[in-house]
Amino acid sequence: MPVVRMLRQVVGPLAQHPACGCGTYGPPVRSLAISPRQVPADASFHSSSFSDTDHPRVLITGGLGQLGVGLANLLRKRFGKDNVILSDIRKPPDHVFHSGPFIYSDILDYKNLREIVVNNRITWLFHYSALLSAVGEANVPLARAVNITGLHNILDTASEHSVRLFVPSTIGAFGPTSPRNPTPDLCIQRPRTIYGVSKVHAELMGEYYHYRYGLDFRCLRYPGIISADSQPGGGTTDYAVQIFHDAMKHGKFECNLEASTRLPMMYIDDCLRATLEVMEAPAESLSMRTYNISAVSFTPEELAQEVLKHVPEFQITYNVDAVRQAIADSWPMNFDDSNARKDWGWKHDFDLPELVTTMLNFYGSDARVAQAN
Ligand SMILES: NC(=O)c1ccc[n+]([C@@H]2O[C@H](COP(=O)([O-])OP(=O)(O)OC[C@H]3O[C@@H](n4cnc5c(N)ncnc54)[C@H](O)[C@@H]3O)[C@@H](O)[C@H]2O)c1
Ligand SMILES: C[C@@H](O)[C@H](N)C(=O)O
Structure with a gap:
């Protein structure tokens, strides 16, 4: 039986009554031509619409945090300055503003997000907006809105416009009942923070959109990231x-x-390189859509x-x-990233002394x- 028909039988009612509650700013049903509400006509997954010789057109959300500016620098070297747009809801410092395209984008504003993706012909989206573990516990309603409602907007936008989507997850997606030393890719995930819960939600929703609608969703679970020229945004590993x-x-x-x-950690250069590598990996090399990555x-x-x-x-x-x-006592002590190493050749460069x-x-x-x- 064709996969699509099988899916329709299993989840048929969902197609008429989608569970996505992301319509805060848009109509209750987003009636777009290509929509997560419509199963694609065939089961072949649509991916980014650029040819191999073209560069992707990239949008980074939440780009003014610890990781976004470094990612923009890396991607601009690879794809050209004007092909990488950094966005956030904060005002960029001068050196960031003058280093390449920057725009305001609030991920809770679905219409604005869609406009940016359409007007700039975005083909790759790196979704970095989030409230991290410690600040999330200090403001649960905001963390829930940004990390969960915001993610729904991103998933729908990416899905509707055939955008390849990267969403970072974290060691924080595991909890006290997960095996902690080491923590494999697939095991119990019962985090006790709103941050962790929202990241498990992101992993599951992204994978669901991949299998259901063909969204090219890719996700890495980052350890605590260590960087010199950017400050952390309120996490446990700060x-x-x-x-x-x-x-x-x-x-x-x-x-x-x-x-x-004891917590898993990684130098920022390794983290950003891994992110680019998994986005460039041929789809057929990815046996999973969410991978642990580890360094020290x-x-x-x-x-x-x-x-x-x-x-x-x-x-x-x-x-x-x-x-x-x-929070730290409930997180992994060591991360098993053997699947990333096997599938797409992940290898870290920085050990503790370096x-x-x-x-x-x-x-x-x-x-x-x-x-x-
Ligand atoms: N830094 C780490 O150690 C680490 C580890 C694991 C995973 N991650 C993940 O990587 C991503 C980037 O992390 P980071 O350390 O740069 O985070 P950060 O907290 O430093 O930055 C997050 C950014 O999101 C922005 N933001 C908040 N609300 C927004 C909204 N409504 N619309 C748009 N932007 C909004 C903030 O202004 C901020 O600049 C996050 O998803 C985080 O969960 C980070
Ligand atoms: C680990 C990671 O997700 C983040 N640095 C935090 O501590 O919240």
């Missing part, structure tokens, strides 16, 4: 960025997680020991934040420039 700044500036650091809290895993104590090798006077003290600690050297070099040169000025 300490592993702040420690470098404080070590170089003050020679000491007060950590808000316990010394023995360490505790605050181990990170401090590595920093000490470069900053001999460095001191770390602990003042544990109960909310962040509870990561620490790179971060300290950045802050060292930064301090020297400040001193010279």
